[in-house]
Amino acid sequence: MLTIRNLSIKYNKKTILQGFNLELAHGEIFALLGDSGSGKSSALRFIAGLDEVHSGSIVLNGKSLSNNGQHQVSAENRDVGMVFQDYALFPHMSVEKNIAFGIHHLSKNKKNARIKELLLLVDLSGVEKKYPHQLSGGEQQRVALARALAPNPKLLLLDEPFSNLDQKHRENLANQVKDILKKTSTTAILVTHDEAEANKFSDRYGIIEQQQLKDKK
Ligand SMILES: Nc1ncnc2c1ncn2[C@@H]1O[C@H](COP(=O)(O)OP(=O)(O)OP(=O)(O)O)[C@@H](O)[C@H]1O
Numbered sequence: 329m330l331t332i333r334n335l336s337i338k339y340n341k342k343t344i345l346q347g348f349n350l351e352l353a354h355g356e357i358f359a360l361l362g363d364s365g366s367g368k369s370s371a372l373r374f375i376a377g378l379d380e381v382h383s384g385s386i387v388l389n390g391k392s393l394s395n396n397g398q399h400q401v402s403a404e405n406r407d408v409g410m411v412f413q414d415y416a417l418f419p420h421m422s423v424e425k426n427i428a429f430g431i432h433h434l435s436k437n438k439k440n441a442r443i444k445e446l447l448l449l450v451d452l453s454g455v456e457k458k459y460p461h462q463l464s465g466g467e468q469q470r471v472a473l474a475r476a477l478a479p480n481p482k483l484l485l486l487d488e489p490f491s492n493l494d495q496k497h498r499e500n501l502a503n504q505v506k507d508i509l510k511k512t513s514t515t516a517i518l519v520t521h522d523e524a525e526a527n528k529f530s531d532r533y534g535i536i537e538q539q540q541l542k543d544k545k
């Protein structure tokens with residue numbers, strides 16, 4: 329479903345990843361571990377198309393997204409959703425506007441129906457008109473997840489989406505998100521610092537060590 333071969337990432341002259349390989353099956357949840365600065369967020373940025381890949385190839389659902397710097401598909405055309413740790417939502421937009429962000433091509437009725445459906449999925453029905461600051465951290469992260477899922481991405485990338493929550497809320501939300509991903513058969517990569525979380529959340533996880541991905545489970 330997703331195949332990454334021989335990805336290398338360099339910033340200036342510094343090599344961050346070298347010969348990074350990853351293969352994911354449809355609907356599989358993979359967790360990515362590694363020390364701070366090991367290149368986890370960088371790997372997600374390249375998969376999402378936010379940075380250009382110069383070396384290596386990425387194929388998603390049979391479609392080449394990047395091949396040694398050639399035929400680079402732009403981020404908007406990748407069918408890849410992303411949830412970040414910070415700046416998860418646009419603060420000046422209501423919940424419904426946030427979720428509608430990636431589905432403007434839909435008619436008004438279809439858009440509203442999709443927003444309702446997603447809020448039901450993340451168990452937040454009725455908050456359409458609220459603003460992010462009127463929601464708790466965990467609720468905001470669930471809205472961010474709804475926004476990322478709205479366009480039906482083929483692949484969802486989650487960069488430490490639970491790290492600003494306390495232990496209890498973190499575990500609850502991680503469980504909820506896992507259920508939602510399984511229910512929607514969404515293929516996903518979760519970046520986390522926490523091996524226990526990786527183990528619980530994912531079907532399989534790996535760790536970045538010495539610029540490469542080592543499979544753990
Ligand atoms: N745009 C950039 N320009 C130059 N160097 C960068 C850039 N982005 C990241 N780096 C460097 O690349 C390395 C990997 O960064 P990255 O953010 O991918 O690490 P990470 O594994 O996500 O770390 P953390 O767990 O702290 O979030 C770091 O040394 C960082 O300083």
Ligand SMILES: [Mg+2]
Pocket residue numbers: 368369370
């Ligand atoms: Mg990071």
